[in-house]
């Protein structure tokens with residue numbers, strides 16, 4: 001199958017491209033390399049030393065004997081997207097190429113606007129390009145579990161049956177996001193549903209939980225490493241906790257630390273996306289997959305990292321609940337469903353404990369890269385405050 005991966009230079013786009021190539025698919029990738037620039041903008045870098053896209057494409061040719069066709073371009077440029085889809089006519093597009101950091105979207109008005117305008121524009125361009133140039137293309141659109149928020153009832157996969165004042169209907173489950181970024185994904189969802197309704201675009205809308213990990217079998221070589229972010233703005237919870245343990249910094253569950261999220265290993269995320277591609281939505285179908293493996297509280301995760309750091313590295317890490325820079329429930333009910341991918345054959349491949357050992361080992365290897373950026377690890381933002389800094393904030397770093 002010919003698959004177009006947007007955001008192919010990213011944390012998940014790059015291992016996905018390699019996984020699809022390994023499975024015999026033809027892969028075309030596009031990216032404007034903006035995550036590299038945005039991470040530099042907040043004074044950070046990937047913990048892993050990643051190669052440039054041109055070096056990556058050369059390694060693919062040399063090591064795998066396959067071709068990854070890479071286009072450098074911006075999804076916000078309509079002619080670029082239209083011409084690409086016209087030329088390639090992919091059977092599937094996996095759309096990962098968006099601004100993906102909630103804290104980045106909360107920095108100020110410019111970052112909020114950039115996030116929403118660019119994410120929605122890219123998705124609309126892809127929807128129109130499919131409609132005009134390749135109407136049979138199946139869109140696998142990456143959304144987020146954070147679209148649903150944390151309601152006090154179970155979270156279904158996209159839709160639920162409701163009875164109200166004696167009448168019944170099947171409706172989209174309410175979205176209650178808590179950052180400008182997460183809301184951009186909600187708005188994307190509305191646009192994908194509308195394209196499906198008016199043009200019959202076949203779409204899988206993926207509500208994915210937080211990804212963790214440094215490895216998949218496809219990226220197990222220095223020239224195939226994927227990025228790994230750890231700073232306050234771009235790093236995600238479990239990955240950050242591992243970096244904090246390695247650097248001897250306290251682990252920082254925010255607030256009470258009882259907020260729960262769905263998590264998924266990088267390898268399992270690749271497996272899930274591949275299942276969505278290889279078992280496409282039917283013509284005219286819109287379906288929603290909740291893509292995560294297990295849900296955990298943030299404190300449970302921090303405790304697992306403390307244990308792994310002790311057992312694997314002999315390091316005694318500490319947990320130091322910091323103030324919460326975000327506006328979110330710190331204790332809540334959380335019961336999302338995730339049966340659709342299991343029905344397609346999903347089974348958990350990478351155990352969390354194994355991932356922790358791999359992350360900690362890899363971080364030791366690249367220690368100098370995180371050591372030189374330790375000043376960007378601890379939280380300094382505040383979603384509530386207009387200048388996004390907490391005036392009362394006492395850094396959680398050890399005295």
Ligand code: NAD
Pocket residue numbers: 006007008009010011012013030031032033034035036073074075076095096097098099100118122142143144145208209210211212227236
């Ligand atoms: P990432 O930032 O590493 O990758 C995104 C890639 O898209 C980057 O290489 C970036 O340069 C590119 N990109 C962004 N805007 C673009 C544009 N306008 N034109 C062309 N390329 C553009 O992020 P990731 O972690 O790989 O996330 C991929 C997708 O998965 C995102 O849509 C994100 O919202 C979603 N997601 C991520 C996670 C996670 O934990 N990392 C969890 C759930 C959902």
Ligand code: USQ
Pocket residue numbers: 100101102103143144145146147182208209210211235236237238240252253254255257259261262298326328
């Ligand atoms: N958290 C801490 N301490 C930290 C970092 C995070 O307690 O040091 C908490 C946050 O307050 C939040 C939870 O961990 O409650 C998750 O935060 P995160 O930074 O790991 O993830 P998030 O901002 O939600 O975003 C990430 C990805 C995003 C994706 C989302 C999936 O960056 O692209 O959409 O995970 S989900 O969370 O399911 O919406």
